[in-house]
Amino acid sequence: MIKSDTLSSVAKISTLLQVISAEARLEILLAIGAGEACVCHLEAVLGYRQAYISQQLMTLREAGLLGTRRDGRYIFYRLEKPEILQIVELAARLEDLDLPAVDSGISLARSSCECPRCCSQVPTRTSA
Template identity: 50%
Template sequence: MNEYTNEITLLKALSHPARLAILEALRPGEACVCHLEALFGWRQAYISQQLMVLRAAGLLADRREGWNVYYRVTRPEIYTLIDALHQISQSGETAPLPIPPPSCTCPRCQEKGARRFNKHPHLEEVNPTL
């Protein structure tokens, strides 16, 4: 179950209101920490913590200039994901569900001589690594 390691790291970094808000604030371009501090009215340390998470996930890079540290998004593609997220979240709850699709392709359901009282086939015969 070590699949999706990168994906999960990324998703977890995004799964926080403050971090989503920060990414939104960075959409137009880079910003220094003091900007975010003033914009959101959060404690400096708190913002720094969240920036750390986003940076650890590889989403942000920083650049020092005198007193200030400027953060920027390193993967603008993240906004494609975020936009999709908003779209899905906004659509009214459980829409008028589509007509039930065709029947299951389950290995068991597929068995030709599918006797109804039967143990599952052994996993080895069935699992072509998804």
């Protein structure tokens, strides 16, 4: 893996883009979006195994892209630099894709979470 702090500007940019370019990590960034998400949430929403999610989160953390907040036994991740999503949006536009549902921090990450244990309330549903 790429590390060290004595790197050229291009090398640093290369590292950043490589970190966010892995498909699973892109999905994680989009799932967190403007809000925050715990690991079990990401697990449920994205369908990856827990250890795998944690591995990807570690990579993103080491790149300085994520911040954490512990609440009880849950650890919530948020984007340290939300502008990272602008890169994804720009890339999406270049490919003529209507950007893949960047999480607004309301829809997925905070409410109507599908994972079996955390955030089990379903506040956006209006049915009786």
